[in-house]
Amino acid sequence: AVKAAGKGHYRFYETKLYEALRSRVDREHELRHAIEHDELVVHYQPRIDISTGLVSSMEALVRWQHPERGRIEPHDFISLAEETGLILGIGELVMDKVCAQLADWARQEHKIIPVSVNVSLRQLSHGNFIKMVTTCLKRHRIPAQWLEIEITESTMMGDSQDVSEVLSVLQKMGIKFLIDDFGTGYSSLSQLQKLDFDVLKVDRAFTSEVDKTEEGRVFFTAIITMAHALGMRVVAEGVENERQISILKRLHCDEVQGYYVAKPLPPALKQSEFPLESIPEIA
Ligand code: C2E
Ligand code: MG
Ligand code: MG
Ligand code: MG
Secondary structure: OHHHHHHHHHHHHHHHHHHHHHHHHHHHHHHHHHHHOOOEEEEEEEEEEOOOOOEEEEEEEEEEEEOOOEEEOHHHOHHHHHHHOOHHHHHHHHHHHHHHHHHHHHHHOOOOOOEEEEOOHHHHOOOOHHHHHHHHHHHOOOOHHHEEEEEEHHHOOOOOHHHHHHHHHHHHHOOEEEEEEEOOOOOOHHHHHHOOOOEEEEOHHHHOOOOOOHHHHHHHHHHHHHHHHOOOEEEEOOOOOHHHHHHHHHOOOOEEOOOOOOOOEOOOOOHHHOOOOOHHHHO
């Protein structure tokens, strides 16, 4: 009986392992197919300047519109894309879609709001990154000033030499750089000073504390003081209620982004047509 159970277990794990491997290969194949068959779409989430109540930028967030399984969020495919290198193709596709969208918007209205694109360290340190970006800008005839790039803090560890070179070349062209998810990584003050970022986006985990605890407010204040001292603007990510916004305003936070203001949405005909929930209350 013991032997039979053992054998059963073995079969069970064998099947599980087989399924896990097969599904990984399948998922990679599917993702590759998605890239080639234009199943990736870009949604946009506005970022608001607290002092004016105006949209200062829009963040491009990729989604996978699967023909059978419906919409798949980045959480469920970005890490696979990172591991397989497919993130390079996705990154190029997103950059091209964003530039095409900006060119489209420019045909509809006079004033253009910049778009920020999320880029992983793997993309940024790939030798072709600068060329890829400049090619997209040229293809759609849009100025570099309309583009911003977000890099997640937790990926900036270790040798930042390559990053710092790419950063300064693109910054000289007029592209702004943002540190994303700040507070989740371990960047030292010296790293922050060396890499000359323009904007610091504080992770949602810290935003959700400002209307809950005094410690939360103290922590946020410290980040703002440090960022301002280093010449960076501060964005609070994931703002979900009005109280958070009024507290953040009092703490001299510069900008907010979150479901309370606007969710990521498919591109509207005009940038100025993006529905915003609460602009009058902010300004
Ligand atoms: P992120 O860059 O930090 O983007 C913010 C995420 O928080 C987005 O999730 C957004 O939909 C969500 N969010 C915004 N406001 C709120 C809020 O008030 N409450 C809550 N609970 N969530 C909010 P999303 O779109 O699922 O993206 C997840 C992550 O995937 C992004 O985090 C980014 O790191 C990555 N990502 C998205 N698009 C791209 C891309 O084109 N390239 C790369 N490399 N990464 C991407
Ligand atoms: Mg981001
Ligand atoms: Mg973030
Ligand atoms: Mg995040």
